[in-house]
Amino acid sequence: MTRRYLLPILSVWLLSLAPVFAGAEGHDHLPPHAEEIFNLFGLPITNSMLMVWLVAGGIILFAQAATKKLSLIPVGLQNFAEWLVESLYNFLEGILGKHLVKRTFWFFATIFVLILFINWSGLMPGVGTVGWELSGPGVDPHDKFRPFFRGGNADLNMTAAMAFTFAILWFYWAISENGLKGFLAHIFAPKGKFKGIMAAFMLLVFLFVGVLEIVSILFRPVALSFRLYGNIFAGENILENMMFVVGDKTWLAWLPPMPFYFLELLVGLIQALVFMLLTSVFLKLICDHGDHHDEEHDH
């Protein structure tokens, strides 16, 4: 076995051992929501917020370190950062086209990077397992444990924040690309050329389709929020419950969740990709007409 594989294997072992210690502390169950851990000038701070800030800080520090001394011949962190940015840009360019990707890359890249690292950071030892026990009267006996950190995307507020931010930006980009008239025409106007009574009939059909489209558009952020939240929360639940499969043999509690850590690493990546892909495809669909013109102009 080479030294190259030693570190990842040790990390996986450490990851799998973390819930054992948590179990010893008497962690009751994973609530479906983030929990308030302190107040900052009257603003309630939850454990998922803290996690998001930590990950965001880490990403920003990494970005700073990678772009501190940019050189034409990339080395070290710059190399990795450039690889990530270039790959994402080319990938998104394939979906959105040259014009749209220039305008919106910052958003989709942030979405992907932030979701990915928030998902993966939720698998770190101590997340959801290190905290304190509440005591005193009025404490829910099923919810006594307060972890300091909780997976950022296992909080519907976070996934909804990203989804609704996208929804607002989606309207802004769609209207600025198509114009208000073009935007409404894109939703309600009949596709194709019809004459006479057929035109009137198709107008009615497409008006109805437009209404359905509006409902679908309004539900997109809800679906996006719940999809990401559901996947991540379910993953965390699986990891936690797998630990209890061994019953009294707590010394073996590290074993059952282990395969699921690999699964969750994959789920974390896939969910980041799915969120980014869906949001970019939603934008592409509404700006499709405009972009064809751009591509024609480009050619």
Added chain:
Amino acid sequence: MTPILDLLATTPAPEAEGGVVGEIFRTFKIHWPYFISQCVSFLLVAILLKKFAFGPIQQMLEQRKNRIAEGEEKLKRIEKQLADSEATTAAAIAKANEDAARLIQEARDSAAALSEAKAQEAISQAQAILAKAEAAAKAERDQIAAELKKEFGRLVTATTAQITGKVLTSDDQKRINDEALAKVEA
């Protein structure tokens, strides 16, 4: 599995305040302060990443792309220049070869012509020298003949005068000489 069952067991009925949406909000603790805080966090990260990560990196990638494009353009230009230069060199070499061949031919022709002229000149000079030598020889021979004639005449005249004992006139001398010469020449 107990925690999930506990969770489901503690889930209140949807008839609670706010209906299904209110229930969802309560179950997942969707509160405006949390939601706005997460929105602000997300936007802050997006703006910071745009300013400090994606912007500079994209700029660097663009710069590198332009450099590569410029390099490619230069390479193409250099290749074209090289091809042009090779063609020019080949043309120059061909022209030089052609000129050299022409010069050699001209030199050969010129040398042949010169050689011919010189030969002709030498021949004519030799002929002239020959003619001159012949003329000189003839003149000398004539002179010798004349001298011989004169001496022969004098001898004949002297002999005749001695034999005859008579002083010969110049007409006699001339006549005797002519006769003697005619006989010798015959």
